[in-house]
Amino acid sequence: MVLAAGLGTRLRPITETMPKPLVPISGRPMIDHVLDLLVEAGIETAVVNVHHFADRMEAHLATRAAPAIRISDEREGLMNSGGGLAKGLRLLSDPLVMVMNADLFWVGEDPREPSNLSRLSAFFDAQAMDMAMLVVPLARTTGHNGRNDFSLLPDGRLVRYREDLGAGVVYAGAFVLRRALFDDAPEGAFNLNVIFDRVIDSGRLFGLVMSGEWITVGTPEAIAEAEATIARCAAVAGTETPAGT
Template sequence: MKAMILAAGLGTRLLPLTETKPKALVEINGKTLLEICIDNLKKNGFNDVVVNVHHHAQQVIEFLSKRDFGVKLFISDESDRLLDTGGALVHARKFLDDNQPFLVHNVDIISDIDLKRFYTLHMETSAIATLAVSKRESSRVFLFNSNMELCGWRSMLTGKSIITKEAKELTAYAFSGIHVISPEIFNFLPSAGEFSIVDAYLKISTSSEIKGVDLTKNKVIDVGKPQSLEKAANFLS
């Protein structure tokens, strides 16, 4: 199974830690976020892993070259231009597009989600993408109908909503930064450039199926801010 780790971000929320190194190499209990993510993917049966790089890219490349992680690693280099979450997938298409779904995982997300089972749940549907979501506090949420089909998005800060599919009742879920995507998604995406996968999902959901899986019972930690590092350290230990 294939997976992609989104590790190219600037890590601005983790400043000053990310002034001199990338977010992916920030350590928790002596292990980098990138290493934690790769080990978790390997444990769940993902043996081909793509890592995109931009901020302090060479540091990440050197880190990955220095040891054997037990998986096949591929670098998707965005050194010249940060392509956002959607553009990153298109840029890495040559590594991912082999007629099988692939998992995408933000490098700064730590969870106890059974990734292999989550992948299997996607395989049992005809959805173009399946998103791991939960009922927790978030500044932005996806909106799903009773069948867990994506129908919109809402900013919890401004109240702005985008409705892509009408439904009698919509339920808000926070996105975990973990999703499984079928390769047919490339038929819906721009051929190049910088864009958000969230925007793409909303557009796709107007005519095709994007599903959500409620994983509220699982623990999901967004290691995006310095104060979350201690919480992650306690969870991992």
């Protein structure tokens, strides 16, 4: 599922005339960068929730050949991140679901290695985990607020960030979860942090450090920063010598 229904208030005035996921970054809407990552990882079906300029979102998503898109309609009222995910999960039957934010993506992965999302899928261990999350060190973020979200403990578990604990990391906007976590989710709108904290308390939230450069676009100024990072990574990729040559 791709969480894409937010108002994008910090990106105004741009989002006064278009939904945030359709704001172009390096010539392509943000959400296409995200959906391309899912396709690369073998995801065939994705739920996308819509609210702000919902008709434009649906029209754009209908132009994509892959993945197959199912719309979770929030026109009548925003459900916040947790409520939106809970509603969208009703359109999926799989016991495990991959979730991404429409405005968080990355570039510059090592082409010789499996993709970040493929690694995340392989990393998830249903015996030990309820949720596995991609994380990134602050040094490899663009457009972020400069604060760590979690501490990554030596055994791979994540807890809320504390300076005296493991290495500080940022939530990279992608995770795999057992959909059963939402069987008793609150009704109506609620923040996804409610679920994160529950899984932390159970000791079953684990983190995987992603490769490449992570990008978030929350303000108009962040667009140029994101495009500069994309261009830099593309230039590096173009000058690298293929393995074995």
